[in-house]
Amino acid sequence: MTTPSEPTEAPPPSKWHDTFRRITQxxxxxxxxxxxxxxxxxxxxxxxxxxxxxxxxxxxxxxxxxxxxxxxxxxxxxxxxxxxxxIYNFGAPTFARAIRPLTETLTFATPLIAAGLGVALAFRIGMFNIGGRGQMLMASAAAGYIGFAWDLPFPLHMIVALLAGLIAGALWAGIAGVLKATTGAHEVIVTIMLNYVAFYLISWMLRTPGLLQAPGSSNPKTAPMKATAIFPDLLGPQFNLHFGFILSIAATFLVAWIINRSSLGFKFRAVGVNPNAARVAGINVRNMYIYGMLISGALLGLAGVNQVLGTITTGFSADIDAGIGFDAITVALLGRSTPWGTFAAGILFGAFKAGGFSMQAAQQIPxxxxxxxxxxxxxxxxxxxxxxxxxxxxxxxxxxxRAEKARQKALKAEVKADTELEGAAK
Incomplete structure (x- = not known):
């Protein structure tokens, strides 16, 4: 009596094949x-x-x-x-001039990284924070007012202005989070409307003496920031790269820790995957929406502060956001809503911005x-x-x-073999 042969299993894929599959997928x-x-x-x-x-x-x-x-x-x-x-100007006469393009890329990337992190964090919670413009404007107004109207020593002046901007951005985004948590209002609609509210509110404040308008001026623009509030240069006065880039790097580390290492980040990810399952597991989904939007708004507020205290220190107008609030959505998407992916995407888009002007000037490319x-x-x-x-x-x-079909085929072969064994035994 012969026993049926055991079903043969396919040999496991090689290490290189598995690596290639992981990369390509x-x-x-x-x-x-x-x-x-x-x-x-x-x-x-x-x-x-x-x-x-x-x-x-x-x-x-x-x-x-x-x-x-x-x-x-x-x-x-x-x-x-x-x-x-x-990146690098090969025709520059000195090394400092040659690497200046790279520093310009990092300067342009600084607010993009911070804003992209804010949008990416909201994505991880299952929320679409499209209100980056409004949050940046409110943060710019708060940090800018302290930057030109208050008299404090350095670095206290800079720190107070920075904190004011972060708080203003967080509170403005928190409005959408609270409405989402308490009434179920869709954050996309709320944040879009808050963009308009912030824009026209800042426009009014820029035309009102005693608020944001520069004293003795009729233009809708603030006074220049005081030297004690401005972010210091990182590489000297010949470069525009400033301390805001260090803050963006720190923000990337912070967001990576929150998402991947903290219990709050675990709750964020759980709510983003399935809010109903998270609620059953005992997670307060409403609070996660509020906390998430507060942190997201603070990060976008950091982008606004970078614009006011780092990039545009001679005073700002209502277009201070420079479209960064919407570019941040693209940066977060390209970075797959991961902290370091967003960081790399921000640098890439900063390179596009810095190099685009050179391309236009040198080759007359639109x-x-x-x-x-x-x-x-x-x-x-x-x-x-x-x-x-x-x-x-x-x-x-x-x-x-394919793997599922192979598994089903192997299972059927195993069942058939067991059946034949039981028949032979009888």
Whole structure:
């Protein structure tokens, strides 16, 4: 009597195969490839809008090499100017001038990192904080008023102005958190409306003597910040990089600790995954919404303070946010709502901002091209299946289905073997 053979198991995948699978199926590779695709599409737009390319394209079939050379010159020149304006200027006479673009990138990235962390933290709780503009404006107003109206010694003056900005941003975002927790009001609608409220409130204060308007002036602008309230330079007066960048790094460490190491972060993540299950587990979901928006608003407030005390110290107007509140959404998405991913995304977008001006000046490339590239990054990040299809990457869903089919097949084979054994025994 022969016994049925045991079902054979497939050999486990090699270490390198498993590593490759993890890389190609991870979120980080999607972000990198989304940036690459956006740069490729941006290069196409640069070529299409270039006058030399358009002129060479008229006789493409007669001399196609001219068109190809013009396309290469336009795209290479634009991205080379972008690199030299954002990272390192090879044509600079001194090393200090050569690395100045990198310091400008970090300066532009400073408020983007702080604001992106605020949006990313809200994402982890399942909330969409689209009110970054209003929170930055309120923080700018609070920190700016103390910065030009109060007389305190350094560094006390700077610390008080910083804390005032953080508190103002937190309280303004906390309004949306309280309404969400108590009435169920959708935070997207509430924060959008609060953006308008903050903008027109600050505009009124900037036109009212005795509030934010500079004394003796009729312009809707504040007085310059006092030297005791301004963030100190990190690399000297020849660079714009200031202490706010250190604060953004500290904020990244803090958010990483909150999300990954603290009990509060565990509750945030639980509410973000499933608020009903979190409620059953004993987590006060309402409080998490309030706490989350308070911290998110404080981080966006830090971005506003950076604008007032670090970047624009000669006084500010109602456009002090410079669109950073909305750019922060893109930064958080590119960073996959992780602290260090958001930090890297903020530096990348800071490079786009710093290099975009150089690209426009050196190659006459419209600055809007940079905005198009940023928009395309969001588009590709929002469509991972499209990115996987373009680069022929394996799909996690497909691998899961294959693994499930293999498991079911092995289970059926095992049941069949047991049945045959029981029949043979009888």
């Amino acid at each position: 991870g979120n980080a590779i999607i972000s990198v490839l989304a940036v690459l695709l956006a740069l490729v599409v941006g290069g196409i737009l640069i070529a299409v809008t270039d006058e030399d390319v358009q002129a060479a394209a008229k006789y493409f079939f007669a001399r196609p090499g001219d068109t190809i050379a013009a396309v290469w010159s336009a795209v290479w020149g634009a991205y080379a100017a972008l690199f030299q304006g954002a 600055i809007e091209i940079v905005a198009v590239v940023q928009s395309l990054i969001v588009l590709f990040i929002a469509a991972p299946p499209l990115v996987r299809t373009i680069f022929f990457l394996p799909s996690p869903e497909r691998d899961r289905r």
